[in-house]
Amino acid sequence: MLDAQHISHSFDGHAVLRGVDLRLGAGELVGLIGPSGGGKSVLLKILGNVLQATGGALRVDTESRSLMFQEGALFDSLTVFDNVAFPLVGGRVPLYTQPEDIQEQVRAKVSEILARVGLTKAAFKIPAQLSGGMRRRVSLARALVARPSVLLLDDPTAGLDPVASSVIMNLIVEMYNEYKPATLIVSHDLRRLLPIVQRVAALFDGSICFDGALDELAVFRHPHVQTFVRCRYEFA
Ligand SMILES: Nc1ncnc2c1ncn2[C@@H]1O[C@H](COP(=O)(O)OP(=O)(O)OP(=O)(O)O)[C@@H](O)[C@H]1O
Ligand SMILES: [Mg+2]
Known part of the structure; x- marks a missing residue:
């Protein structure tokens, strides 16, 4: 459905993305996590065809894509x-x-x-x-x-109180269940995000350093990712 291969992006010579590989299959619901300023929004704009990457290839087999901007x-x-x-x-x-x-x-x-x-x-x-x-x-x-077949959601609950955040996340799950668009959600709200996604990708230092299921993330030994996830999410 959507296949990003070694995507890189720089602003004025400053590299933000350094070879991102990410696939989003038909009907998948995937979470994208990573620190502020790490390039998640830049990546979503590239995947949503709003921004042209400096390097790499993006294969998409549908024109029906939509991006919900962070701002x-x-x-x-x-x-x-x-x-x-x-x-x-x-x-x-x-x-x-x-x-x-x-x-x-x-x-x-x-x-x-x-x-x-x-x-x-x-x-x-x-x-x-x-x-x-x-x-x-x-x-x-x-x-x-x-009803796009690829849905890119950039931090849909940013700045909202817990009730409003839950309303938004519940709506996303409800709509996803209705027709199963391939969905990529960026969020810092790991307590609401991680239980609803089928897979998690972590963007650190300009590339995807983890891509897998939640239970694999729980035992993943990357020091930055571990600190980042553990301070926001308690694995059962
Ligand atoms: N249009 C632009 N011009 C120059 N630099 C930019 C532009 N857009 C983003 N950047 C830079 O790219 C880097 C990544 O920004 P981005 O917004 O993708 O981070 P993010 O991971 O989405 O962060 P957050 O979690 O806070 O939303 C930052 O250093 C930012 O300053
Ligand atoms: Mg962002």
């Missing part, structure tokens, strides 16, 4: 509804500028996903009128509305 990246001047409709109409919003039959189809899909994330009543607000947790649900709805 949300909502359009400030568009309503929640039009933010979510955006990928369905190739950015030709506001929706009322489109032919009536397209409006009908899009409206049905957007209304359905907004109901799923509990934002029906907020559909005609703009992002500035929403809380951080609501904005995150808008981003998630926008990433999911076209």
Whole structure:
């Protein structure tokens, strides 16, 4: 589905990624962990085709990919509804500028996903009128509305309180179970992330130093990874 081979990336001569190998098979749910500033967002942007890697190869067998950005990246001047409709109409919003039959189809899909994330009543607000947790649900709805076969979620619970974080993670699991997109989730919230993923990849020093199941991670002897994981997650 998605196969990153020896991906490298530098900004102004400063190497952030130094040969990342990562595969995401159809229907897999994988967690990506690693320290702040380690290049997880840069990697997701490369996998999501938002950024061109400096080196390496990326094979993807579908065009149906979507990236939920860490910073949300909502359009400030568009309503929640039009933010979510955006990928369905190739950015030709506001929706009322489109032919009536397209409006009908899009409206049905957007209304359905907004109901799923509990934002029906907020559909005609703009992002500035929403809380951080609501904005995150808008981003998630926008990433999911076209039912992409590859879903890249960059720290979907960052900065949220425990309840709002659980709401987001539960929604992700619910949507994943519904149609099983290949999903890669970046998160520092290991207590919520690790129990839901089938595999974990750890990005340290610019490359993937661990890629395997949770029980293998528990006994993995890399000093940085061990410290990083143990201070956030208690293995049973
Ligand atoms: N557009 C850019 N221009 C220059 N440097 C950048 C750019 N984007 C990211 N970087 C640098 O790349 C490095 C990796 O950043 P990145 O955002 O991918 O980290 P991260 O692993 O996502 O961290 P966090 O867990 O805090 O989100 C950082 O040193 C950052 O300053
Ligand atoms: Mg990041």
